[in-house]
Amino acid sequence: MTLQLFDSRSQSLRELKPIKAGEVGIYLCGPTVQAAPHLGHLRSGLVYDQLRRWLEAGGLKVTLIRNVTDIDDKVLANAKTENRKWWELAFFYEQLFSAAYKKLDIAIPSYEPRATANITEMIELIQTLIEKGHAYQVEGSADVYFSAASWKDYGELTNQKSEDLVDDTEAKDRGKKDPRDFALWKSHKDSEPKDAAWNSPFGLGRPGWHIECSAMSVRYLGTQFDIHGGGLDLRFPHHENELAQSRAAGHNFANFWLHNGLVNVSGQKMSKSLGNSILASDVLTDSNALAVRYYLGSAQYRSVLDYNEGVLEEAEVAIERIGTFLQRALRRLTDTKFLDQLDLSKPSFPEKFTDAMNDDLNIPAALAVLHETVREGNSSLDEELLQEAAKAYAEVLAMVDVLNINPEASFWKRSGFSEEAMSALDGLIQLLIAQRNQARENKDFETSDRIRDQLKAVGVVLEDSADSTHWSLGAS
Numbered sequence: 001m002t003l004q005l006f007d008s009r010s011q012s013l014r015e016l017k018p019i020k021a022g023e024v025g026i027y028l029c030g031p032t033v034q035a036a037p038h039l040g041h042l043r044s045g046l047v048y049d050q051l052r053r054w055l056e057a058g059g060l061k062v063t064l065i066r067n068v069t070d071i072d073d074k075v076l077a078n079a080k081t082e083n084r085k086w087w088e089l090a091f092f093y094e095q096l097f098s099a100a101y102k103k104l105d106i107a108i109p110s111y112e113p114r115a116t117a118n119i120t121e122m123i124e125l126i127q128t129l130i131e132k133g134h135a136y137q138v139e140g141s142a143d144v145y146f147s148a149a150s151w152k153d154y155g156e157l158t159n160q161k162s163e164d165l166v167d168d169t170e171a172k173d174r175g176k177k178d179p180r181d182f183a184l185w186k187s188h189k190d191s192e193p194k195d196a197a198w199n200s201p202f203g204l205g206r207p208g209w210h211i212e213c214s215a216m217s218v219r220y221l222g223t224q225f226d227i228h229g230g231g232l233d234l235r236f237p238h239h240e241n242e243l244a245q246s247r248a249a250g251h252n253f254a255n256f257w258l259h260n261g262l263v264n265v266s267g268q269k270m271s272k273s274l275g276n277s278i279l280a281s282d283v284l285t286d287s288n289a290l291a292v293r294y295y296l297g298s299a300q301y302r303s304v305l306d307y308n309e310g311v312l313e314e315a316e317v318a319i320e321r322i323g324t325f326l327q328r329a330l331r332r333l334t335d336t337k338f339l340d341q342l343d344l345s346k347p348s349f350p351e352k353f354t355d356a357m358n359d360d361l362n363i364p365a366a367l368a369v370l371h372e373t374v375r376e377g378n379s380s381l382d383e384e385l386l387q388e389a390a391k392a393y394a395e396v397l398a399m400v401d402v403l404n405i406n407p408e409a410s411f412w413k414r415s416g417f418s419e420e421a422m423s424a425l426d427g428l429i430q431l432l433i434a435q436r437n438q439a440r441e442n443k444d445f446e447t448s449d450r451i452r453d454q455l456k457a458v459g460v461v462l463e464d465s466a467d468s469t470h471w472s473l474g475a476s
Contacts, residue, residue: 002015003054003055003058003357003358004016004358004360005227005256005258005360005361006258007258008157008235008259009257014256016226016227019225019255022059022061023060023063024055024060024061024062024227025065025222025225025227026051026052026063026065026226026228027065027067027213027217027221027228027254028045028048028066029067029228029229029234030066030067030068030069030112031068031069031093031094032072033069033090033094034072034090035078035093036096036279036280037093037096037097037100037280038270038277039283039296040231041097041100041280042100042106042280042292042296043262043263044229044230044231046104046296047229047297047301048260049107050297050363051227051229051258052064052107053402053404064109065110065111065112065221067112067114067213068097069115070087070090070116071090071207075089076196086195086196087195096280100280100281103280103284103289104289104293104296105289105293105404105412113216113219115207115216118212118216119200119207121218121219122211122212123185125214125215125249126144126202127201128249128250129146129184129245129248132248132249132250133147134150134245135147136177138176141175141187142186142188142200142204143185143202143205144184145176145181145183146183146241146245147177147178148178148180148182148244149162149177150248153247154180154240157236157243157257158235158236182237182241183209184207185200185205185207185211186206187204187205188203188204209238210238210241214242214249214251214253217253218251223253224252224253226255226256227257229259232261233262234259235259239259243257259302260301260302261299261303261304261305262304263304263306264307265306265307265308266306266308267306267308270307283312288312289412290319290405291313291315291319292312293404293405294405295315298315299363300360301360302360318371319407320472321371322400323407323472324472325377325396326396326397326406326407326408327470327472328381328470329377329381329389329390329396330393332381332386333386333389336386338389339390344397347398347402348394350399353366353370353395353399363403366399366403369399370396373395373396373399374392374396376388376392377389377396429471432455433469435447435451436452
């Protein structure tokens with residue numbers, strides 16, 4: 001596999017060459033579980049799910065670590081506002097994130113460490129930074145800061161000169177030597193819960209935000225690993241600070257830095273202050289989870305994705321078109337030599353699809369290949385070119401399976417209508433089909449056409465063959 005990915009650090013496309021042959025290690029900055037997940041969170045999780053599935057399709061073993069930040073200023077503040085224990089609030093929202101990921105069938109990570117379970121590793125890393133002269137403890141306090149001035153390459157991830165970097169305002173009046181210095185360890189405050197603090201060589205307190213990912217990535221992937229990913233909003237200061245403290249500690253850290261674009265709403269940045277946040281719960285119903293996955297994964301991962309009225313309906317139409325072709329092809333090819341000759345256990349990707357995916361996960365181009373193959377497959381079925389139709393069927397299956405948008409897959413079948421609902425719907429439609437067939441037999445074409453048109457008006461398409469009529473949802 002020759003996969004080119006855009007490395008944010010070098011600002012260039014580079015070929016992914018795994019550190020260890022046949023394996024790829026990915027560290028993904030996961031959620032801070034302070035509130036319910038929104039579309040931006042889901043997009044980030046989905047982007048790296050797409051990457052993981054493509055790497056695995058190429059025969060690579062992927063270890064994906066996605067952390068959970070379950071202790072920080074916002075978690076404590078929101079817990080106080082909601083009058084809940086901070087750990088109770090964190091766990092509650094963590095479960096909402098997990099449920100949302102599950103509805104989109106985002107594969108669970110190889111491991112999902114919590115910040116609170118890795119305090120020891122963070123303390124050890126802070127001690128290393130102090131010993132190397134890159135961190136200092138404020139006199140008379142447990143506060144520890146990274147010294148930005150001590151690391152000459154500070155700013156390299158975002159291509160900024162150290163002197164031009166925005167000051168870190170966190171704890172600005174608590175003894176920092178330089179406005180750019182950032183917190184590694186924070187003293188416990190009397191206003192904070194007693195159980196939100198840990199003993200350390202520096203005193204009672206809790207970790208700063210940035211130190212956790214440096215410590216956890218090393219624990220689970222080693223001091224050098226292949227890919228570090230996260231949302232574009234994390235590039236500065238979070239990832240910049242991660243890189244600085246990790247390199248200052250002597251770690252090579254990530255070979256690639258990937259950053260996915262954010263989600264806008266009708267052209268505006270999604271934010272609480274604007275009141276336009278689209279929560280996962282607003283869109284993730286059983287009937288359209290696949291449409292949400294299709295929509296969130298339809299853009300190139302580095303681009304801004306704009307959510308507006310109608311995008312999910314467009315996704316549903318695209319999915320229905322794919323599903324209708326797969327159903328139609330399977331019906332026609334069953335019991336033919338052309339289907340028997342296919343080895344569906346081995347993915348058969350069109351060359352243009354592979355080229356698109358290897359070009360920095362160019363999903364829009366890959367989807368264009370998918371839909372063109374569906375169109376060609378339908379044309380082949382219309383013309384009874386069954387060998388060509390079988391080839392298209394195998395290719396479409398391979399593409400939708402690796403993107404995990406196969407509407408015929410058992411997971412999405414379960415997440416749509418219930419079996420009871422589908423059975424009831426089928427019964428009603430079969431009654432109408434029987435009435436239509438009787439009308440056609442009586443040469444009452446006005447009635448037969450009216451039944452067909454009425455069904456089409458509510459999204460049910462009929463397909464007549466020599467001896468039977470099949471129905472499906474959506475256009476063929």
